[in-house]
Amino acid sequence: MSELTTDETPVVRMVNITKHFPGVLANDQVNLTLHRGEILALLGENGAGKSTLMNMLVGLYQADSGEIYVKGKLAEINSPQDSMALGIGMIHQEFMLVGNMSVAENIVLGMKDLPFVPPMAEIHEKITELSKRYGLQVYPDKIIQDLSVGEQQRVEILKLLYRGADILILDEPTAVLTPGEARDLNEILKKMLTEGKSAIFITHKMDEVMEFSHTVQVLRRGKSVSVCPTKSIKRVQDLANMMVGRDILFSLERGPYNPGDIKVEVKDLLVLPVGGGKPILDNISFSIRGGEILGIAGVAGNGQQQLTEAITGLLKVNGGTIFLNGKDMTNKTPLQVIKAGVSHIPADRGSMGVVGDMSVGDNLSMKKYRTAELSSHNIIKRGLVRKFADHLIELFTIKTPNQDTSVKFLSGGNIQKTILAREIDACGGILIAVYPSRGLDVGATEAVRQNLIKQRDKGCAVLLVSEELEELLMVADKIAVMFEGRIMDIVDAKDAKTEELGMLMAGVERRDI
Amino acid sequence: MNMLDFITKLLAATLAMGTSLAYATLGEVYTQKTGILNLGMEGIMLMGALAGFTTAFNTGNLYLALMMAMLVGGFFSLIHAFLCITMRANQVPAGLAITMFGTGLANFLGERLGPASNGYNLTGMNIPSKFSNIAIPFLSDIPILGALFDVSLLTYALYLLIPFAWFFMYKTKHGMVVRAVGENPRTAASMGISVSKIRYIYTVIGGMLAGLGGACLSLSFTPSWNEGMTGGKGWIVIALVIFSTWNPARVVIGTLVFGGITSLQFSLQAAGLKMVIPSQFLGFSPYLITLVALATMTIINQKKKGSFASPSALGTSFAIDDK
Ligand SMILES: Nc1ncnc2c1ncn2[C@@H]1O[C@H](COP(=O)(O)OP(=O)(O)OP(=O)(O)O)[C@@H](O)[C@H]1O
Ligand SMILES: [Mg+2]
Numbered sequence: 001m002s003e004l005t006t007d008e009t010p011v012v013r014m015v016n017i018t019k020h021f022p023g024v025l026a027n028d029q030v031n032l033t034l035h036r037g038e039i040l041a042l043l044g045e046n047g048a049g050k051s052t053l054m055n056m057l058v059g060l061y062q063a064d065s066g067e068i069y070v071k072g073k074l075a076e077i078n079s080p081q082d083s084m085a086l087g088i089g090m091i092h093q094e095f096m097l098v099g100n101m102s103v104a105e106n107i108v109l110g111m112k113d114l115p116f117v118p119p120m121a122e123i124h125e126k127i128t129e130l131s132k133r134y135g136l137q138v139y140p141d142k143i144i145q146d147l148s149v150g151e152q153q154r155v156e157i158l159k160l161l162y163r164g165a166d167i168l169i170l171d172e173p174t175a176v177l178t179p180g181e182a183r184d185l186n187e188i189l190k191k192m193l194t195e196g197k198s199a200i201f202i203t204h205k206m207d208e209v210m211e212f213s214h215t216v217q218v219l220r221r222g223k224s225v226s227v228c229p230t231k232s233i234k235r236v237q238d239l240a241n242m243m244v245g246r247d248i249l250f251s252l253e254r255g256p257y258n259p260g261d262i263k264v265e266v267k268d269l270l271v272l273p274v275g276g277g278k279p280i281l282d283n284i285s286f287s288i289r290g291g292e293i294l295g296i297a298g299v300a301g302n303g304q305q306q307l308t309e310a311i312t313g314l315l316k317v318n319g320g321t322i323f324l325n326g327k328d329m330t331n332k333t334p335l336q337v338i339k340a341g342v343s344h345i346p347a348d349r350g351s352m353g354v355v356g357d358m359s360v361g362d363n364l365s366m367k368k369y370r371t372a373e374l375s376s377h378n379i380i381k382r383g384l385v386r387k388f389a390d391h392l393i394e395l396f397t398i399k400t401p402n403q404d405t406s407v408k409f410l411s412g413g414n415i416q417k418t419i420l421a422r423e424i425d426a427c428g429g430i431l432i433a434v435y436p437s438r439g440l441d442v443g444a445t446e447a448v449r450q451n452l453i454k455q456r457d458k459g460c461a462v463l464l465v466s467e468e469l470e471e472l473l474m475v476a477d478k479i480a481v482m483f484e485g486r487i488m489d490i491v492d493a494k495d496a497k498t499e500e501l502g503m504l505m506a507g508v509e510r511r512d513i
Numbered sequence: 514m515n516m517l518d519f520i521t522k523l524l525a526a527t528l529a530m531g532t533s534l535a536y537a538t539l540g541e542v543y544t545q546k547t548g549i550l551n552l553g554m555e556g557i558m559l560m561g562a563l564a565g566f567t568t569a570f571n572t573g574n575l576y577l578a579l580m581m582a583m584l585v586g587g588f589f590s591l592i593h594a595f596l597c598i599t600m601r602a603n604q605v606p607a608g609l610a611i612t613m614f615g616t617g618l619a620n621f622l623g624e625r626l627g628p629a630s631n632g633y634n635l636t637g638m639n640i641p642s643k644f645s646n647i648a649i650p651f652l653s654d655i656p657i658l659g660a661l662f663d664v665s666l667l668t669y670a671l672y673l674l675i676p677f678a679w680f681f682m683y684k685t686k687h688g689m690v691v692r693a694v695g696e697n698p699r700t701a702a703s704m705g706i707s708v709s710k711i712r713y714i715y716t717v718i719g720g721m722l723a724g725l726g727g728a729c730l731s732l733s734f735t736p737s738w739n740e741g742m743t744g745g746k747g748w749i750v751i752a753l754v755i756f757s758t759w760n761p762a763r764v765v766i767g768t769l770v771f772g773g774i775t776s777l778q779f780s781l782q783a784a785g786l787k788m789v790i791p792s793q794f795l796g797f798s799p800y801l802i803t804l805v806a807l808a809t810m811t812i813i814n815q816k817k818k819g820s821f822a823s824p825s826a827l828g829t830s831f832a833i834d835d836k
Binding site for chain 1: 684685686687689690692693696697699700701702703704705706707825833834
């Protein structure tokens with residue numbers, strides 16, 4: 001990593017920035033300084049105010065008070081147009097792409113100096129040139145919705161490059177990427193930064209912080225609590241501690257491995273794609289006992305999602321059987337599966353896990369409202385629901401102003417805790433968790449993992465799908481590796497080796513290892 | 514009457530009928546493309562018809578009449594825009610209110626703006642001149658297709674406007690912005706586009722075109738004023754937008770099909786076929802066809818995985834700090 005000179009005027013200086021949302025103080029007198037060529041890692045728990053601060057720098061939000069200086073001059077940033085003119089570009093936490101438009105259209109969208117009829121051929125050429133220079137493979141005429149997540153992220157980067165941004169804001173750019181895609185992206189970012197660009201990099205991945213950044217700044221509950229050179233940080237634990245304000249257990253408490261009866265039994269599961277072709281799930285067989293966590297490893301997109309959907313009744317299977325708690329649950333409806341005792345923490349928490357516009361309390365009771373515990377004769381008893389919700393909010397330490405707040409206003413970690421609380425509370429012996437710690441901060445990640453282990457210790461059968469081998473090795477008892485819809489092998493977690501799992505994930509057969 | 518004649522006449526009637534629909538549908542396509550659903554079309558068209566007719570009646574100036582119709586249409590859609598964009602009202606009831614207000618006000622004014630000699634009623638009055646058909650020599654003599662070259666100026670203008678509207682939507686930077694705002698307003702905002710401004714502009718333009726569509730009725734198709742003379746065309750427009758899959762070029766197909774069926778019904782009735790097919794059936798057949806067309810479009814859309822789908826943000830309000 002290049003050395004940093006800090007005697008020039010900083011390229012960005014944010015002074016005493018304060019921002020309120022209804023009921024929330026998102027940023028409280030925050031100062032931030034970025035020098036030319038510097039990579040500043042902005043850290044903090046979910047909901048600490050990182051994205052809010054950056055959205056003010058690009059003019060998407062307006063600060064209540066405070067000043068922003070760019071390249072030494074006081075800047076009036078009232079819209080993204082203004083920040084773009086100052087050379088500031090941002091990759092947002094969620095993709096900012098128009099799904100039914102082409103890559104090229106997305107890249108030039110809204111540019112002021114475009115002629116009335118944009119010369120698409122020229123634009124394609126320029127994009128191709130840029131993508132060659134930075135090793136960002138994209139096809140300018142492809143439609144966004146046909147691209148993979150990794151490709152979409154490349155388009156986001158090209159949007160910045162095309163506009164010649166030299167101050168880059170990257171809000172968790174690797175959170176949705178597979179480990180391989182994340183590595184590629186990081187290489188590209190490094191290349192961009194060697195050209196004298198500066199960057200503010202938001203991430204929850206501590207190894208990225210250590211590898212990349214010159215400086216670390218930590219926000220906690222809207223306040224900036226520390227700024228220090230990355231070199232001065234000795235242990236990853238110290239970083240985590242700065243963020244959360246307490247020590248994070250990087251090893252989790254777990255009881256002895258004590259497997260009981262078989263609770264999940266999947267035999268020769270076959271799922272074929274709609275149009276025909278290679279099976280999505282190809283003769284999958286495994287079983288999970290009570291008190292056991294089976295981890296599913298594999299690069300995203302190798303059938304893990306479909307496997308969990310098949311078990312939870314969301315996807316019809318073409319062959320094979322699924323037994324849950326001893327009952328045949330093949331091709332049953334989701335409601336029947338729920339009644340058989342299955343809880344599900346879906347991969348996409350926004351669209352499948354919660355109803356964003358409904359309150360925390362209603363979301364928490366969404367699974368149990370049918371039962372005598374919360375209703376009688378089809379009429380929900382509000383009093384009981386309120387008590388029930390307050391109890392869960394306390395038990396799972398969900399941070400919310402109150403149970404009537406819409407779920408969408410919570411931070412990612414607390415949305416996930418809401419789902420976790422509901423699903424664990426209603427769990428009838430089987431828990432299925434898909435990428436449960438994606439996008440969560442270290443504290444929330446720890447809480448999620450500890451909760452999964454707690455369920456195991458109580459005798460539940462847990463299926464955990466994850467891309468992070470580290471997480472699987474820490475949490476699971478057994479690990480099954482999936483590749484192209486098949487299970488390559490199932491190994492004991494305690495004697496599994498990372499390299500071996502990595503080879504299986506890449507599709508190398510057991511006998512060849 | 515021979516067959517060739519019959520078809521030529523049918524096409525001519527279709528074009529006359531479809532002109533009004535085409536203007537309003539183009540307007541609604543642009544409005545909806547930015548994410549605003551304007552169900553006020555029926556009221557706006559009727560107000561346009563009235564504004565056009567009174568202006569022509571009082572001044573005799575047809576172009577001034579068109580301008581007034583557009584102005585009034587623009588004003589009514591501005592109310593809709595204010596309700597939906599600034600006040601963030603639900604777009605469905607807001608649009609219905611515009612329709613009720615527009616039809617009510619037009620019918621009310623229709624009985625007040627006429628000459629004293631007619632009891633201040635506009636019904637039954639004639640305008641000094643109307644947009645009549647202009648035949649292009651030679652071209653208009655071609656069998657069948659000749660009908661295309663014997664239409665009013667209002668229809669000729671569409672021959673230019675529809676291709677331009679398509680080109681504008683899919684080839685210009687402004688069209689790109691329109692599509693982005695209706696599809697993903699958050700993304701548009703992050704690229705520095707003012708979502709509200711764009712929605713205001715195209716909602717008002719949409720209303721102006723609807724006003725123009727109404728004026729086509731009172732200044733050309735049936736040059737007169739009659740209470741409720743739009744007769745539900747504003748609702749057909751909403752269906753035609755879906756039928757045209759929000760593509761300005763396909764507006765042609767929708768208006769031709771619908772205009773054609775309506776005209777066919779008239780021609781068949783005129784030809785005395787109502788003995789065989791009950792006239793009520795002919796009367797509701799255009800609406801039946803609309804239903805069938807909508808169902809078909811929905812099925813095709815499902816098969817094609819949503820490539821004919823509505824703009825994703827249609828009917829939703831937007832503010833950048835919404836979560
Ligand atoms: N548009 C909004 N309306 C209301 N509250 C909001 C809005 N955006 C953010 N908040 C709240 O402001 C606080 C800061 O949110 P922000 O998104 O900046 O957190 P973050 O640090 O980026 O978290 P994460 O790591 O989960 O992305 C949170 O409490 C959040 O709920
Ligand atoms: Mg964030």
